[in-house]
Amino acid sequence: MSKPKSKLSRYELTGYILIMAGAAVLVWGTVKFDIWHELYLDPADREGGVFGEYGEFIGGIVGSLWALAGVFLFFATLTYQKREFELQRHELHKTQKIYQQQNFSTLYISFISKHNDIIDSLTAYDINKSAWKGTNFFVFFQEKVLTSFVQKVRSLGPAERTGENLRSIFEDYFTYHFTFYQNSLGPYLKNLSVLFKLIQRYRSETEDEGEYYSFITKASFTQSELFLIYHVAQFSLIREFSAFDDAFAVFEDLAEEYKAETIIRRELPQQ
Structure with a gap:
């Protein structure tokens, strides 16, 4: 069975040892100078200077030991106060973090x-007037993007189906359809951008790298939604989304088959 650790600091232990040493010296000096015997003698029969020598002894040795003990106990008190201040600061930091989290949670829910x-x-409406x-x-x-791209590519000859040309065509069609629906997509992307910026600021202020708000946000994305956001970032239509991917790995759940690189590779001439 392990022994319980002492709760006394080194300063405190040293102070108590010095006090006990002073007490031991005091007892030894009392016996050495035979003070009890001197006290019961008639004043005329007492040896001269015994009490004076005893007082000098007590003041010089015992007094010094106890004064030194007081210094060590003073440092022990300072150590305990410092520890208390650290605990209070730690509790205050935890309270502030909880308060920040509560405030941010309210803001996050609203966004x-x-x-x-x-x-x-x-x-959006298709050619049959059906609403999506x-x-x-x-x-x-x-x-819309994939159909336009594939129809265009398959009208090209093999010599025109180069990786660079197909990427340019894909970007053109994506940009065209994005621009066509920009009035609808603008508020969506703007709100999403602000949401990620808020999470980024919260993470920075609280130093909470394991915050779960970004995970909740990313979990709500569908593959088609990620297709849109990914290519908006790829073609620099809204630049900050590339930075968000670096900070939050936004596109880690997007299937490879929905990325421009894979879509273009499928349409290249077979060797």
Whole structure:
């Protein structure tokens, strides 16, 4: 069974040892000078200077030991006060962090609610006048881009199907459809950008690298939604989304088959 650790500091232990040493010297001096015997003698029979020598002894040795003990105990008190201040500072930091988290949680919920409202308001119509609403809007947008790209590429001869040319065509069609729906997509992307900036600031202020707000946000993205955001970043239509990927790995869940590089590779002439 392990022994319990002493709760006394080195300063405190040294101070108590010095006090006990002073007490031991005091007892030894009392016996050495035979003070008890001197006290019971008639004043005329007492040896001259015994009490004076005893007083000098007590003041010189015992007094010094106890004064030194007082210094060590003073340092022990300072050490305990410093420890208390550290604990108070730590508790204050925890309280501030909890307060920051509560405030940010309220702000985050309001932005997520607004984000969902914006998605619900997204609407696009196909040639049959059928409405594609909410998250289906992103599916419709993705299909429009891919269909336009594939139809164009398959009208080209083998010599024209170079990687550079196909990438240029894909970017042109993506930019064209993005511009066409920009009035709808602008508020969505702007709100998403502000949301990630808020998370970034919260992470910086609280030094909380393990915050879960970015994980919650990313978990809500569909593949079609990631298709849109990924290529917005790839083609620098909104530059900060590239920085968000570096900070939050936004596109780690996007399937390779929905990335421009893979889509273009599938349309290259077979060797």
